[in-house]
Amino acid sequence: MKFIAIFLSSIILSASLNAQVRVMGSVKDNRGRILAGASITLKGTYDGTTSDSVGRFSFKTFEKGAFVLVANNIGNKIVEMPITIAGDTVTVDFSLKEEINELKAVVITAGSYEASDKKKGTVLKALDIATTAGANADISATIQTLPGAQKVGEQEGLFIRGGGAEEAKIIIDGTVVNNFFYSSVPGISQRGRFSPFLFSGTAFSSGGYSAVYGQALSSILSLESIDIPDRSEVQIGLSPIFLSAGLQQVSKDKRKSYGFSYNWVNLTLYQKLVPQAPDFFRAPDFHTADANFRIKTKKNGMFKIYAYFNSGDLAVRTPSLDSNGLKNAFSLNNQNLFTNISYRQFLGRGWKINTVASISYNKDKIGSEIQNQQNQKAGRSNIPAIDNASFNINARQWMVQARVVLDKKFGALNTFRFGTELWNNSDSSTYSASFGVFPSKVNDFYQAIFSESDLYITNDLAFRPGVRMEHSGLLNKWNIAPRAALSYKLSKNSQLTADYGMFYQTPERRFLSNNANFDFLRADHYILTYQHISSNYTFRTQIFYKDYVSLLKTDRSITNAISNNGGGFAKGIEVFWRDRKTFKNFDYWISYSYLDTKRDYNNYPIMAQPTFAANHSGSIVLKKFWVKKMFGVNWSWNWSTGRPFYNPNKPGTEFLSDRTIGFSSNNFSLNWLPKIGKSNTVVVLGINNVFNELQIFGYNYSNRLRDNNNQLIRAEVNPPAPRNFFLGIFMSWGVDRTLQNINGNL
């Protein structure tokens, strides 16, 4: 009985002693904004609550005495407040400082277009590159549907904001790829060499890019190769155009992988089915082999090797405009090697090192010959315009590069990075024609040092100053290029970014074969970007001014007189809109660019709009996917107003004053993922220029033949065929562990 009494009294005692105290107050951030849903905890106890929609909180506790009250909200720094619990109520008002973090912070690189699945707030996804109609899984063709990138039908390359193809550099894992595109014959553009599936991240900057890169007056397209693939796979690709096979092996612990693939492209069959305007007497025939090896090192480091080799041939015959009945036969043999070894490692204390080295080689053997109606080599005509069209070029290029970048993180997001870059370019070529043999050799040793900081003053304001110093051995000159970006967040999803930078480039080496006293080319960029990005909508508009301070100028009256006196400008406005939400499983983007540009460079007699620039251009890209049927349909429309072309019948004062007709191309593609055996299969069908729209990229003029009005005759530059078709089946057999698991457990 006594025990029970004691037992009961002990319980009653403990209850009666513990009269509850109310703890209440409010939670705001350091700028006085209400924080709802913040967690309030009486440390060491279960007691606490979360703040309500007006930032108030209140809870009761039996505890007494000295405690610590903790307020915690995602995106803010935790605050611990010592309190004494006594009396009826305790009031605590919290002020939580904002934590600078990636999810909330302003984006410094807002001026560029990125395709990535890892990062937040990117405009494109990796898959977009493979599913854009008209692009046929060519990276640069997808980039051409974005604002600022001009589609130039007769020539490959990235023509950005009034800049020529040589003004854009393409970079793989930090090293420049000099021959990103397959070698082409005049008037017919080629696609990029590398499959989009090699890369997990693509960043396209149409100007104002980081000080980490240089030697591009206009733009940088940076591609980042994948680390360790998700699974082991055997792949096969079948098409009337190509055959490919590949193997990718991933170790069980997913820390190592290797793979190789072989790809053979031959257009003989295709060109029989789809007649081509020029006479391809050697249909394009390419052999490509590549291999990769990747190891994940300790502490999330990564070591990667990639090697690529390609050999290709093609030859094409077109009527000669300088004679009646003769033909111009052009043949090309290309060999290309690209290797890249990269290593990145976290060194602790916020340090990270990124090193990369690359060796690449390119050889073009070009033959141009005048042939008669029987396709035999024609004899000498003693007409220079005709005889000079027979020549051979052997061009070789070796490039060796190395780069080291060190990153130091401090604070939440602030980064300081610096590094150095060394290139050795050696170009040699032999030009042989009836009037002689002209060998040339140019070597340029280029070095650069650079540094850059990402400084987050608050989540809403970030500043990126940078500077780059470069030296070219060939020019024997230094340059200093300052760069800066300032970003300010206007609201949760919108921000403004201003970019400024000075950009230098060594002139193309073919102009520098005789050690002229010459300086770097230079362009200054001023860009203002406004963007609004939410998970389903993207709106971005940019206004830019590019000042070509120094461009190469050749004087036609004196041979080889080149100077830095060229210059020009480009200005414009661009708009991009993407919507993934409004219509279910339907995704579209629209881009528009207005460009006003003029330049006086090379052999231009006056300041003129260059041939590769249209004033207005745009794209509409549509994608619809039926998940249940695993079936997707894509459409794209690319258009631009006419581009200038050179008309030798006009006087020099009217240089490039003619315009081609506008360009328009509607493209369609279809992806189907049927289940065939145990494979993952993708069937792709693509038709470019569905409506057979007439496309004239420019005109070639005769050097000597005139029509009845005494005008030099001309021929249109058109695509080789009005419509382009693509059909391919890609099959892969993966060692998919999910399936193994299901089967093993049932």
Place this chain on the structure above:
Amino acid sequence: MKKLFVVAFLFLSGILTAQSKFEGAMQNGLTQMSQAKSGEDMAATSAFFERVGDAEKDKWLPYYYAARTYVLSAWMTPKSDKDKAAEKAKELIAKAESIDKNNSEIFCLKQTVAVMQLTVDAMSRWQTYGAVAAEAIARAKAADPKNPRPYLLEGQYQINVPEAFGGGKTVAKKLLEKSISLYETFQPASPFHPNWGKEDAVKLLAACQ
């Protein structure tokens, strides 16, 4: 002797109240969870379980429920940022895992977080997050072959995976049947250990027929 008894009794009652304090909190949390009507209610429940976890330090269950209710809260708030929610849920899971390293139920949670992130952009994320989810399920099964939940979660996932990718109703049906047969014999270690999902399995199986 009597005194000893009294001391022993007082001591025992002390332990009993301490026990019941944790149990009471768990009971309270589970009641809150079952009565939550909105994402906010669920988030408040998660905050409650997190407080219990922080106070106890050596019990994985509060963190388990904190993570689970956090994920549920994200699902119940359609406009919420699923990636952000996933980061918080992963923090809670990491805390639970640091207490109990090879726990089938915690692996199950990892799968639900991966699936949540996958749905943000299924087209381009299924390869990465699908693999994370599959790995979590495989480890959940290995850690406790008698746990029905890995099979339920996998079945639930596979229903939505197109047949072309090795999913579909036939695959899901087998998994759900296996799950239900495991539910027949499954006994939770305590009234607070995870014991949910049987009704879901039955409903999903009906949807597969």
